[in-house]
Amino acid sequence: MKQLLVSLSVTICALLTVSAACAESEYPPATVEMELIKVSEHVYYAQGTPGIATDNQGFISNAGVVVTEEGVVLFDALGTPSLGDLLLKKIREITDKPVVRVVTSHYHADHIYGLQVFEEQGAEVWAPPGAETYLASEGAQERLEERRFSLEPWVNETSRLVVPDRYVEEQESFDLGKVRFTLTPVGAAHSDGDLTLYVEPDRVLFSGDIIFEGRVPFLGDANSRHWLDVLKRMESQKLAALVPGHGAAAANPDRAVSQTRRYLSFLREKMGESAADLVPFDEAYQAVDWSGFADLPAFAEANRRNAYQVYLSMEAEELSE
DSSP states (O other), X not given: OHHHHHHHHHHHHHHHHHHHHHHHTSSOOOOSOOOEEXXXXXXXXXXXXXXXXXXXXXXXXXXXXXXXXXXXXXXXOOSSXXXXXXXXXXXXXXXXXXXXXXXXXXXXXHHHTTHHHHHHTTOEEEEOTTHHHHHTXXXXXXXXXHXXXXXXXXXXTTOOOOOOSEEOOSOEEEEETTXXXXXEEEESSSSSSEEEEXXXXXXXXXXXEEEESSSOOOOTTOOHHHHHHHHHHHTTOOOSEEEEEESXXXXXXXXHHHHHHHXXXXXXXXXXXXXXXXXXXXXXXXXXXXXXXXXXXXXXXXXXXXXXXXXXXXXXXXXXX
């Protein structure tokens, strides 16, 4: 009888060990290099590599981590659940405080597919107005299906879109662990709705994809006119550091804002002239001297698409005036 009990005990322990191992490996492990880069007393971020959305196992965007005495606030959650899981492991290396809130800059796949990891940990998800437009669109589900193919196994049948707990309709502040945060919705600029996060005591701004540091931005369906207006307002702020949605934190925030603003201004100027003169896009594109931006990362992948999007939108602006 004793031998039987011992045998049962060993079997149960083995099953529990397997169960624990399964729980730990719920998400296919991301094998990319990731580190939390310290920006200031409370602020860290994980920096993705430049490239298209499916490069580097989907780790091409940034996520911000703000550690306070009462918990952690994240800004964005990366482009796969596996990356979100790896981010959580990296957070556990610097603090045992719970992740209490994830603020999303905007609802594009490379920033939100990791949300489910933190929702399962009990974190609230806050998003800008406009995220509901994305969630209700056919494109959101089509993108998820595409990423289940192009980013398999890190995006798979268990990957899902997370509906925010709350939409931030206007600028507001909140305090957590003696740190004040200010959220500012900036409207439809890079996406259907964009949001920035300012960490007041550190004077650090998380800009999302309103700013791209050291690379050409992907415009997607962006409202380039409104985006440009937002950037002009940002140039007047006095920041210690700016963490963009892609690329390294800007030690010189004014230069980072200026570079993105200059690029958008150039696109709108050149494509606007051609649209107004009814010059066909291919002819217009070939006539532009792009040398001021051609050496930036992602130029080859993004610039022609960006120019075409701006050309079409400025055609529409011409017709509406």
